[in-house]
Amino acid sequence: MKGANYIPQNSMQDLVTDQHYENLLSDVKEANMNMLRVWGGGIYENDIFYEKCDEKGILVWQDFMFACAMYPGDARFRESVTKEITQQITRLRNHSSIALWCGNNETSEAWHNWGWQEGRSQAERDSIWEDYRAVFQIAMPKYVSELTKEPYWESSPEYGRGNPKYEFEGDAHDWRVWHDAFPFEHFEEHVPRFMSEFGFQSHPSYEAIRYINEDGSINIHSEDYASHQKHARGNQLIREYMERDFPVPTSDEDYVYVSQLLQAYGMSKGIQAHRRARPYNMGTLYWQLNDCWPVVSWSSIDYFGNWKALHYQVKRDFENVLISNVVENDTLKTYVVNDGMQDITSGFTMIISDFYGKELYHESFVGTAGMNSSNEFHKVNLKKLGLDLSNVYVFVEFNSSRITDVLVKPKELNLPNKNLEWIIEKTDQGYQLTITSDAFTKDVFFYSNIEGHFSDNFFNLEPHAKKTIIFETDSEEEPEFKYKTLNGL
Numbered sequence: 001m002k003g004a005n006y007i008p009q010n011s012m013q014d015l016v017t018d019q020h021y022e023n024l025l026s027d028v029k030e031a032n033m034n035m036l037r038v039w040g041g042g043i044y045e046n047d048i049f050y051e052k053c054d055e056k057g058i059l060v061w062q063d064f065m066f067a068c069a070m071y072p073g074d075a076r077f078r079e080s081v082t083k084e085i086t087q088q089i090t091r092l093r094n095h096s097s098i099a100l101w102c103g104n105n106e107t108s109e110a111w112h113n114w115g116w117q118e119g120r121s122q123a124e125r126d127s128i129w130e131d132y133r134a135v136f137q138i139a140m141p142k143y144v145s146e147l148t149k150e151p152y153w154e155s156s157p158e159y160g161r162g163n164p165k166y167e168f169e170g171d172a173h174d175w176r177v178w179h180d181a182f183p184f185e186h187f188e189e190h191v192p193r194f195m196s197e198f199g200f201q202s203h204p205s206y207e208a209i210r211y212i213n214e215d216g217s218i219n220i221h222s223e224d225y226a227s228h229q230k231h232a233r234g235n236q237l238i239r240e241y242m243e244r245d246f247p248v249p250t251s252d253e254d255y256v257y258v259s260q261l262l263q264a265y266g267m268s269k270g271i272q273a274h275r276r277a278r279p280y281n282m283g284t285l286y287w288q289l290n291d292c293w294p295v296v297s298w299s300s301i302d303y304f305g306n307w308k309a310l311h312y313q314v315k316r317d318f319e320n321v322l323i324s325n326v327v328e329n330d331t332l333k334t335y336v337v338n339d340g341m342q343d344i345t346s347g348f349t350m351i352i353s354d355f356y357g358k359e360l361y362h363e364s365f366v367g368t369a370g371m372n373s374s375n376e377f378h379k380v381n382l383k384k385l386g387l388d389l390s391n392v393y394v395f396v397e398f399n400s401s402r403i404t405d406v407l408v409k410p411k412e413l414n415l416p417n418k419n420l421e422w423i424i425e426k427t428d429q430g431y432q433l434t435i436t437s438d439a440f441t442k443d444v445f446f447y448s449n450i451e452g453h454f455s456d457n458f459f460n461l462e463p464h465a466k467k468t469i470i471f472e473t474d475s476e477e478e479p480e481f482k483y484k485t486l487n488g489l
Helices: 019-032 047-056 074-090 107-113 122-147 204-211 235-243 252-276 309-317
Strands: 002-006 033-040 059-063 098-102 170-173 196-198 284-286 319-328 331-338 346-353 359-369 371-381 392-398 401-405 423-425 430-436 441-448 459-463 465-474 483-484
Touching: 019 252, 033 196, 033 284, 047 059, 107 122, 170 252, 204 252, 204 401, 235 252, 235 392, 252 284, 252 309, 252 331, 252 359, 252 441, 319 392, 319 401, 331 346, 331 359, 346 371, 359 392, 401 459
Parallel strands: 002 033, 002 284, 033 059, 059 098, 170 196, 196 284
Antiparallel strands: 319 331, 331 371, 346 359, 346 392, 392 401, 423 430, 430 465, 441 459, 441 483
16 A cells, blocks of 8 residues: 545635545545545545545545544443444445545554553543443444445554554554654664554645745744644754754755755655565555645645645655665665566666766666565675765666665765756646756756646756656746755755
């Protein structure tokens, strides 16, 4: 499963239109996802949500709407729960998208690991837990089994980060990255069987920030903007992680850009580690897909529908054929993950070059990526090559898939500061941009003064290579295109 956690699209649900559903779920499909988890802290969605998921081939992990709380067990409440779950199962059970019913979000995990039992007598604890059992271990599985054929899962996660079993059984919500400030490498070292929640914040688009600030500025220190960061340590954590792995800009505009690179960089480590570990790990649902208002958050798409760097990276990381590099003990290991149902035999090429395109290492051979599998294709001892890893990038190609990558943290790179050149052509959908550079350019981000969507963004550009992207827009206004790169910082 490749996907994300879905939350309500607006704090004022009556403002969500059919077009909002179409746009968001099209973005889900476009990013190569095949599952959404409808989170138990949100709502049972409108019929159109499930209809669109049916049409677009998106499976739904459906939480019942119980989250982060213990619930009463009196007869009146149980009767209410019975009505709720039987009505929702009956309403939704014939949708081909429904794959799993889940009792609640984090209730079992919280009771066992969040200190909720402290200061209570044993009799009170027993009573509260018996009320939990009555709803989630007795009533819900009974009605799910009687009314539908999909499986029932009691609580998500089965084990949270407070229990060492989270890595070996059931689904996991791993928040050691972010809440506990563990480094991103934690995702690579501790891979669970099914990751149903993990995440990292970034700032939203310039459009959202200007909307928040009364003066229309990109000022992330304003009083207006502060009210749109609801995590007590959110801004501090973004900066702490940025200082570890990235150059820290001084301008707000650049800082917003790098915050999105940071989010994509960290989350990609997790997604790729999960996929390399298949079949041990067979599911990645990150927190979170979307926003319900303009906000600093864990989303990959902001409130206005703008893709952050994370959503572009997710699209690459969820491709059916993934090339994934990881450096372990001075050895570069390259995996090819094939989620397709056929073996792929093709040429494999790895080239390590300096930032101006001079080849320093080249290896080619023919290999087979078995169907439905993760394959270690190649490894090379970087120490023996004697390269300055701060001044090189690696290009890997297999079949029709190709990636460009770096081998050290972004802040350790000695990137040349070269300007991009591009040619603009008008098209029926908007504009086509053909982009080139004399040197390797990292994390190219294009943006415009008019509303629209770039087909690709936050990408690496090889020296002397042409990159073509499409900017789709309905605006009649002539666009002005600007860009940022990590080189330019």
